[in-house]
Amino acid sequence: MSLLHIFFWFLTALALFSALMVIISKNPVHSVLWLIVVFFAISGHYILMNAQFLAIVNLIVYAGAIMVLFLFVIMLLNLNKQTEPQKHIWLKFSGIIAGGCFLLSVSNVIYNAQNTTLELSKKAVLMGEGNIGLIENLGKKLFTDYVIPFEISSVLFLSAMVGAVVIGKKN
Amino acid sequence: MPVQYYIYLALALFSIGIIGVLTRRNAIIVFMCVELMLNAVNLLLVAFSKVHYGAAYLTNKTTDAGIDGQLFVFFIMVVAAAEVSVGLAIIVMLFRNTRSVDINFLNRLKN
Amino acid sequence: MSKLIIFLVPLLPFIGFLITGLGRKFLSKTLTAVITNGTVLTSFIISLILFFDVKATGGKVYSAFTFINADAYKIDFAFQIDQLSSIFLLIITGVGFLIHLYSTAYMNDEKPDHYARFFSYLNLFIFSMLLLVMGANYLIMFAGWEGVGLCSYLLIGFWYKNNNYNYAAKKAFVMNRIGDVGFLIAIFWLLAKVGTLSFQEVFSEPVLSKLSQADITGITLFLFIGATGKSAQIPLYTWLPDAMAGPTPVSALIHAATMVTAGIYMVARSNVLYSLSITTQHILIVIGLATAFLSATIAIKQNDIKKVLAYSTVSQLGYMVVGLGVGAFTGAVFHVMTHAFFKALLFLGAGSVIHAMHHEQDIRNMGGLRKKLPITHITFLLACIAIAGIPPFSGFFSKDEILAAAYAKNPVYWIVGVITAMLTAFYMFRLYTTTFLGTYRGTKEQESHIHESPKAMTIPLLVLAVLSVVAGFIGVPQVLGGSHELHQYLAPVLTSEKAIHLEHSTEYMLMGISVVVALLAIVFAINKFSKKPEMEEPTGFGKILANKWYIDELYDTIIVKPVIALAKFFKNIVEKLGIDGLVNNVGVFVQYAARQLRLVQSGQVAGYIMIMVLSMVVFVLLWFYDTSILKLVEKLFY
Numbered sequence: 048m049s050l051l052h053i054f055f056w057f058l059t060a061l062a063l064f065s066a067l068m069v070i071i072s073k074n075p076v077h078s079v080l081w082l083i084v085v086f087f088a089i090s091g092h093y094i095l096m097n098a099q100f101l102a103i104v105n106l107i108v109y110a111g112a113i114m115v116l117f118l119f120v121i122m123l124l125n126l127n128k129q130t131e132p133q134k135h136i137w138l139k140f141s142g143i144i145a146g147g148c149f150l151l152s153v154s155n156v157i158y159n160a161q162n163t164t165l166e167l168s169k170k171a172v173l174m175g176e177g178n179i180g181l182i183e184n185l186g187k188k189l190f191t192d193y194v195i196p197f198e199i200s201s202v203l204f205l206s207a208m209v210g211a212v213v214i215g216k217k218n
Numbered sequence: 219m220p221v222q223y224y225i226y227l228a229l230a231l232f233s234i235g236i237i238g239v240l241t242r243r244n245a246i247i248v249f250m251c252v253e254l255m256l257n258a259v260n261l262l263l264v265a266f267s268k269v270h271y272g273a274a275y276l277t278n279k280t281t282d283a284g285i286d287g288q289l290f291v292f293f294i295m296v297v298a299a300a301e302v303s304v305g306l307a308i309i310v311m312l313f314r315n316t317r318s319v320d321i322n323f324l325n326r327l328k329n
Numbered sequence: 330m331s332k333l334i335i336f337l338v339p340l341l342p343f344i345g346f347l348i349t350g351l352g353r354k355f356l357s358k359t360l361t362a363v364i365t366n367g368t369v370l371t372s373f374i375i376s377l378i379l380f381f382d383v384k385a386t387g388g389k390v391y392s393a394f395t396f397i398n399a400d401a402y403k404i405d406f407a408f409q410i411d412q413l414s415s416i417f418l419l420i421i422t423g424v425g426f427l428i429h430l431y432s433t434a435y436m437n438d439e440k441p442d443h444y445a446r447f448f449s450y451l452n453l454f455i456f457s458m459l460l461l462v463m464g465a466n467y468l469i470m471f472a473g474w475e476g477v478g479l480c481s482y483l484l485i486g487f488w489y490k491n492n493n494y495n496y497a498a499k500k501a502f503v504m505n506r507i508g509d510v511g512f513l514i515a516i517f518w519l520l521a522k523v524g525t526l527s528f529q530e531v532f533s534e535p536v537l538s539k540l541s542q543a544d545i546t547g548i549t550l551f552l553f554i555g556a557t558g559k560s561a562q563i564p565l566y567t568w569l570p571d572a573m574a575g576p577t578p579v580s581a582l583i584h585a586a587t588m589v590t591a592g593i594y595m596v597a598r599s600n601v602l603y604s605l606s607i608t609t610q611h612i613l614i615v616i617g618l619a620t621a622f623l624s625a626t627i628a629i630k631q632n633d634i635k636k637v638l639a640y641s642t643v644s645q646l647g648y649m650v651v652g653l654g655v656g657a658f659t660g661a662v663f664h665v666m667t668h669a670f671f672k673a674l675l676f677l678g679a680g681s682v683i684h685a686m687h688h689e690q691d692i693r694n695m696g697g698l699r700k701k702l703p704i705t706h707i708t709f710l711l712a713c714i715a716i717a718g719i720p721p722f723s724g725f726f727s728k729d730e731i732l733a734a735a736y737a738k739n740p741v742y743w744i745v746g747v748i749t750a751m752l753t754a755f756y757m758f759r760l761y762t763t764t765f766l767g768t769y770r771g772t773k774e775q776e777s778h779i780h781e782s783p784k785a786m787t788i789p790l791l792v793l794a795v796l797s798v799v800a801g802f803i804g805v806p807q808v809l810g811g812s813h814e815l816h817q818y819l820a821p822v823l824t825s826e827k828a829i830h831l832e833h834s835t836e837y838m839l840m841g842i843s844v845v846v847a848l849l850a851i852v853f854a855i856n857k858f859s860k861k862p863e864m865e866e867p868t869g870f871g872k873i874l875a876n877k878w879y880i881d882e883l884y885d886t887i888i889v890k891p892v893i894a895l896a897k898f899f900k901n902i903v904e905k906l907g908i909d910g911l912v913n914n915v916g917v918f919v920q921y922a923a924r925q926l927r928l929v930q931s932g933q934v935a936g937y938i939m940i941m942v943l944s945m946v947v948f949v950l951l952w953f954y955d956t957s958i959l960k961l962v963e964k965l966f967y
Contacts, residue, residue, distance in 0.1 A: 055219060062231060063230055066231050069234075069238065075244060075246055078247055092224075092261060093261075093264060096265065104295060105295070109298075113253065113298070113302045116302060117246060120306050120310060123310070126244070126319060133243070138240075143237050145237075145939055145942045146233050146240060148946045149233055149949075150233035153229055154229055156949060157222055157226065161222060170221045171269070172220070172265050172268045172272065173271055179288065185288060200293060200296045207301070207303050210303075214304065214310075214311050239935075240935065321935055322933060324933075
């Protein structure tokens with residue numbers, strides 16, 4: 048088992064465990080912190096796949112900006128106590144069943160797809176190599192082929208900003 | 219690394235996100251679960267992008283096949299950031315009106 | 330004869346119907362009377378021409394156009410003018426015209442629009458009746474048949490503000506419908522078996538050979554069911570006495586002279602078929618005799634002047650059916666003719682009396698009208714003698730011919746017939762005596778108004794009286810030195826009639842007995858009722874007769890009440906619980922389901938998401954495992 052595999056399994060286990068902790072934690076602040084751990088694990092996966100730009104952006108945007116925003120709101124609203132009203136136990140149970148059904152049915156589909164003409168088992172992810180995840184290549188592509196979506200996304204940001212201000216404003 | 223490992227991982231994260239949405243009442247946690255699901259999809263996109271790249275890389279070392287997948291991830295992050303800003307604003311307003319972030323108060327759809 | 334003239338015969342009354350019916354708000358009484366009487370009179374004149382034409386050249390079929398042309402079936406709108414129909418044409422238009430004339434005076438109290446309505450109905454009736462008689466196939470005949478039924482209904486219920494009259498009209502209509510169904514079934518049967526309805530074709534040898542004995546018996550029986558409805562035979566006769574609710578001229582025209590003889594005409598027209606079925610003939614004889622006898626007994630105890638005449642009509646129709654049954658088709662037609670004269674006369678006379686007495690119909694309140702209504706009295710007396718069968722009046726010849734034929738078939742039939750004849754003479758002279766002889770028994774106020782009717786009413790009476798007296802001479806049998814011209818005239822149509830062979834001495838004896846019996850009954854009736862009319866309510870057996878053998882009550886119990894009970898059952902159980910229940914429960918279920926489904930629309934975001942996830946699961950399964958799911962379903966259900 049190579050170092051790559053060790054990292055892969057470690058990060059996978061970390062991501063799944065932290066994700067579970069996000070939904071299990073009673074305290075919202077803990078959830079936020081566990082979610083940041085998930086994002087770090089996913090960024091680790093990106094680095095394993097040599098998608099360095101996305102790994103960093105993921106950390107900066109998600110873990111850095113978005114999650115801080117979450118924390119900020121929780122602190123602002125003073126929700127960092129275990130005040131959340133709990134759902135009825137049957138509702139929780141049925142939610143888990145529904146999610147489990149989804150997991151099972153889709154994973155069954157994937158499992159069956161391994162041996163079909165799709166030959167999923169023969170498709171491998173190129174690890175550690177390749178330079179498409181580097182900032183230089185992504186930047187070139189982004190400012191040539193994808194320049195229009197890129198510029199339009201700035202409009203999206205503007206409208207989101209305006210919307211957030213309008214909604215958040217006291218009326 | 220076989221691609222189905224990544225698929226299973228992304229699927230597991232996505233399902234955990236679904237279960238979180240279905241079982242929690244705190245609107246902020248629900249929102250975080252949505253972010254988790256988005257990230258699962260991002261992970262899957264990057265994995266697929268590398269699959270395509272890997273297939274093309276065998277014959278052409280300078281190819282940029284699969285780069286679109288990573289750009290999609292970039293745009294998803296952009297949209298997610300915008301969505302979070304608006305969503306959190308809504309939650310703040312909800313809290314301001316009901317003194318709670320319980321999603322059971324989000325039942326205005328009924329009328 | 331040109332086609333146009335033939336078609337004018339029924340068309341003229343129809344035009345009269347249209348003019349007076351549509352213009353009833355604008356036409357004056359005089360104009361209405363002129364139009365309607367004129368059309369019928371013209372028809373009568375044309376009928377006369379036709380009669381002589383037929384006499385000279387024989388019968389013929391005139392086709393206007395193809396009425397129904399479907400696959401193998403081709404039915405023409407055609408009229409058949411032959412010996413039989415020309416006789417009926419004369420009766421219908423002749424008596425019809427006299428009664429039109431009579432009605433101009435009789436209905437003079439009505440408002441102009443009702444007056445016009447009455448005459449338009451009468452014209453429509455004449456039209457329908459002519460259609461019935463002239464039709465060259467069963468379909469045209471049926472059209473006329475339905476038309477006269479409709480007019481009968483309209484005219485019985487003419488005074489529609491009286492609900493009892495409406496009930497009588499409804500009863501007549503429903504009873505007739507029952508018979509009509511039989512007629513229709515016969516028509517369909519015939520059409521299915523031989524593919525044609527035309528008289529000429531049906532009665533021809535090659536077509537008849539297509540019919541089995543069972544077919545002929547069935548068709549004739551169903552036709553006869555139609556005849557029992559229209560011609561008021563047991564078991565469908567009860568509508569006719571109730572039909573007296575209509576104005577008296579209507580009773581005279583429709584319910585005595587013409588419409589009720591439609592059944593007789595139809596059977597006579599189909600004589601070829603009837604002569605082929607022994608079973609049907611026996612049924613005809615039995616029903617005819619039973620009807621004749623039963624209604625004669627009922628007539629004895631009736632006190633309404635029109636009711637007596639109504640039962641008398643039923644009884645005489647029974648005679649005609651017996652005549653048809655024993656194969657004396659000429660006799661039956663002969664009796665139709667003479668009966669049309671004297672019964673129309675009797676009804677018109679009764680109408681004259683009723684008119685004079687200001688709508689008093691109970692003979693117990695009359696009496697002694699002999700001096701006050703001389704013309705009515707004389708004509709009424711002549712008609713009574715005619716119907717009683719005293720020679721040489723018309724009724725004698727026609728009735729005797731039927732009785733002689735019945736004797737030739739079986740003496741028992743003859744005995745019942747003679748007893749009925751005796752009863753006829755008895756109740757007719759009971760009626761005559763109570764009404765015209767003795768002393769006046771009505772109120773003073775009525776007495777002061779009693780007067781002889783105007784000329785428009787007395788002239789028809791006189792004409793009909795003459796006809797009642799002399800009409801018999803066209804059918805004087807050979808045994809009395811005559812040549813029976815009617816028989817010779819009708820022979821080409823009534824081909825299946827076999828001559829009866831009786832010894833001359835036997836015939837003399839039969840005539841003698843029936844005349845003597847009738848005379849005895851007359852003398853007895855005059856003696857019994859001229860001094861002391863029957864005033865008190867009858868008791869014992871008389872009460873049963875006065876209540877018409879309780880036939881109406883019987884029908885009420887065994888038919889009407891069960892039908893109403895069935896209708897109630899359907900209304901309360903099937904309709905309310907079944908159909909309404911189904912409809913309402915569907916509504917209730919939808920409401921319930923909606924109320925339950927509304928809970929799903931809770932507005933709870935979490936609930937929506939849950940449903941969304943489950944739906945995604947379902948879609949994934951359906952998308953990727955559709956074949957496996959189908960196999961599973963097959964395993965589960967097959």
